[in-house]
Amino acid sequence: MAAAGLEEASLLTWLFRGAPPTGGPELAGYLGALAGLGLEALGREPGRLSEERAQLGAQTRALAFAHYKAFIRSAECTSETGRGFGGIERGLARLLGRLPPFQETGRNFVRDAEEIALNRRMNSLTLNRHTEILEILEIPQLMDTCVRNGYYEEALELAAYVRRLERKHATIPVIQGIVDEVRHSTQLMLTQLIQQLRTNIQLPACLRVIGYLRRMDVFTEAELRITFLQARDAWLHSIQAAIPDDDPYFHITKMIETCRVHLFDVVTQYRAIFSDEEPLVPPPGEQNLNEGAIFHGWVLQKVSQFLQVLEHDLQCGVGGRLDSLLGQCMYFGLSFSRVGADFRGQLAPVFQRVALGTFQKAVQEAVAKFQDGMDSYTLISAPAALGSTIPVAVPTAQPGTLQPPMVLLDFPPLACFLNNILVAFNDLRLCCPIALAQDVTVALEDALGQVTMIILAFHRAEEAAFSCREQELFVQFCTAFLEDLLPYFNRCLQLLFPPGQIAQTLGIPPTQLHKYGNLGSVNVSRIQEPLTFILPKREAAFNLEKELSLENPAPGPELAELSTPTSPGDGGEGSMETKHAAQPDTLLATA
Template identity: 80%
Template sequence: MHKAEQIAQSRHMNNLTLNRHTEILEILEIPQLMDTCVRNSYYEEALELVAYVRRLEKKHAAIPVIQGIVAEVTQSTQLMLTQLIQQLRTNIQLPACLRVIGYLRCMDVFTEAELRVTFLQARDTWLRSILAAVPEDDPYVHVTKTIEACRVHLFDIITQYRAIFADEEPVVPPPGQEALNESAIFHGWVLQKVSQFLLVLERDLQRGVGGRLDSLLGQCMYFGLSFSRVGADFRGQLVPIFQRAALLTFQKATQEAVSGFQEEMNSYTLISAPALLGSTIPVAVSSAQPGTLQPPMVLLDFPPLACFLNNILAAFNDLRLCCPVALAPDVTATLEEALRQVTKVILAFHRAEVMAFSHREQELFVQFCLAFLEDLLPYLNRCLQLLFPAAQVAQILGVPPTQLHKYGSLCCIDESAVQELLASVLPEKETVSPLPEEKALAPESPAVLLDLQLPALEQEAEPSITAAEAVDDRPVSGEES
């Protein structure tokens, strides 16, 4: 009877299992069904299965079969979580982003703050993959494509974040913890992205962009202006970067000009070149039109000076495309240093060749130095004044233009310093003490002086003298002759 009782009980359990076969089979097939839903991206059905298994676990946590089912479903849930985060690392649009974040919230794996960080990290990974694919061979192409990619994709990410997460609603912290400023998460990430872009921009500008700073400045300003709509206007951060780039480009160009001048001087010989232009024509041009940008033609008689000026003018033309007024003192100082180096080259040339100079070569060397001092330097000063108008500089400083000289040589080369360096190789100028009548009349040339003085001499009782005698009696300097 005892054995029959066991058999009857086993038979009853078998009959009960047979009657509940369908329901038991459904429970046992949950892990397989969960895996199928996850691999085919049926995330809503997978979430329903997860919720059902959680209820089973609460009711029958002690049953080993249920424990195995829960463990297998948990593995499939982890796979679904990985797939959802991986979708955020692709070129996903806003509707798909909303669905993915909805699934992640239903999974109840992350807190609200962790969900924001996870979203930004995943989208940041995708953005960095886009930027890493930009070719870096040409700095201009690299920075241009980087600007375009950041402007388009970064703005899309910001739009997606603001559509999904409402920063106006405070994140409810867990009990016993302080409230979290969720807006700091987003703004910190945006600040990091802008800082990384500025670093890339500065690095490419230092590599050289071929004199196209103005084009890049326009693109970057448009980029910063578009970000002003999301409260991340960074145009103010662009100014010092482009200032440093413009100054570095100008410094390189002036150094190349000095190197070219030195090479020219190494092979230069003082020869009597045919004066096609003459020494009076360029003086007349410069005196008649002091505000023009026409270079002094007298420099064509001296090829090293002409080549040096051409290189400096090329540097000025590149600087003119992107010429911040704040660079006025730095550009002036750079140009003064280049002129000091040029002066040292001239002095070294004189020391090396002075013992072999003939009288004519000595005269040509003096003319060379005078052209450098009296034609090249004033012309460079006029170029600086056109690049950096005194009225504009005074307006930025907040002082009257007449008081600008108190702030030193902001946009004017100190010609006296260069003249002092060359004073040792130039002859001293002879000065003529003017007569009282000459001081009153303020003559412009010796010829005018003689014309005015001759009638007074004829009225005297003494024998009249000729104009030639008057010239011979008066000490006349070399320049007046």
């Protein structure tokens, strides 16, 4: 059966030249009958089919001729039906074209109706909740009133309520507008609270303000500490800026008082508000920020600023009142030791620099005055009878004083130079750190070297015109300078800087002190060397022996006062005044 089917399919393909056969079951039946015919029958089949085709065509024409009216009516009906269907189709097209706008209009109507219904329901609900809605809408105004009147507790409660509303209804525009207005009022409250910290606020008010700031939750703990210190620092700076700076002494005394009182108050407030106890193990996910270092750094900054102001005012000059300022500064530093910020050790270098600078300036002024005196000095103007028995009016020295050499009264330039140096010594005694021993000695030795050069210049200028008497007077002038003035300066230095105290500070025996250079003793040989050719050999040898005896002097009385000779023009020629200097309670001794 399968083979017969394949043969029939191949036959159909050959007969129709590859085109697919049509005709349905009739064609299949005809092909089945055709397959059963013999060869002769197959030969007659085309003729039979042609005759059958001719008969069918004749019958069709006869049928059409006999019933032509039906065919005409059928054609007319078909035409009319086509035209009707065309009109229907055009009307249907117009209807379909109008349906979408109608549908959209219907949707808009439904939507508008739903919106109107929704608005009606919302209006009804709004009318029913009018009181509650009015309270919410009045929150910004109420918040602003509370902030401007200082009712911060109520303002914080309103801010917390608004934050809860924002979390629940963040998408509602009205709520968002209320949140923005309340946030603006909160910023105003923050500004007012910080501004209160910039005033003379007391500790209870500080505690309240910091409590409000913590509840606002706008700063971390470190930021809150920094904000507090910045605000208090601004207030402290405003007080300090109001101090007049015309008089350096008045300015620095007021600055010391202001810093001691108000800065201590700020420190007390900070320690009462903030705790500097740091956790040994930081919380998970947080860095261990040493918040105590913030306060430590601020205190160091304030101390550094005070020291800068102190040094600036001291450099401007305080009229020889260093001892008073030193006492006030030491009391200031001692008061800060109660809060762990004792800075007295940093005061010593400041006062040392100022004391040394003042002394060096005074010494240079003394040298300049000596130069002026030598320019107008003539040996003729010296007393005619040096060493005469005419008594000189000399005041009785008080016990414990160091009496200046009387012979210097015969030489006004040396007397004036000694007077100026002793004034510098008296000023130095007010604040005389033991650490300045070498610097003071070097400054005095340099000044004496300059004086030596001035004397040599005077000798070179006047040597050719010297008479025998003038040469003798000039030798006595140099002898008084080397044998009386220089040893007297060394005794003054030893009273200002006792060798025993220097040796104790250095931790060495007093006999080894000379190995450490110029510490409270002027190098006489260095100053004497340029004038050696002027002095007689006997006197030069005597001076050298005297210098060697001064290297280890015997302990002298404590320095209670320094007597200063005056120039002949001040109190009359040959007169001498005694200047008393108050003995300070303690001398600032630093290594």
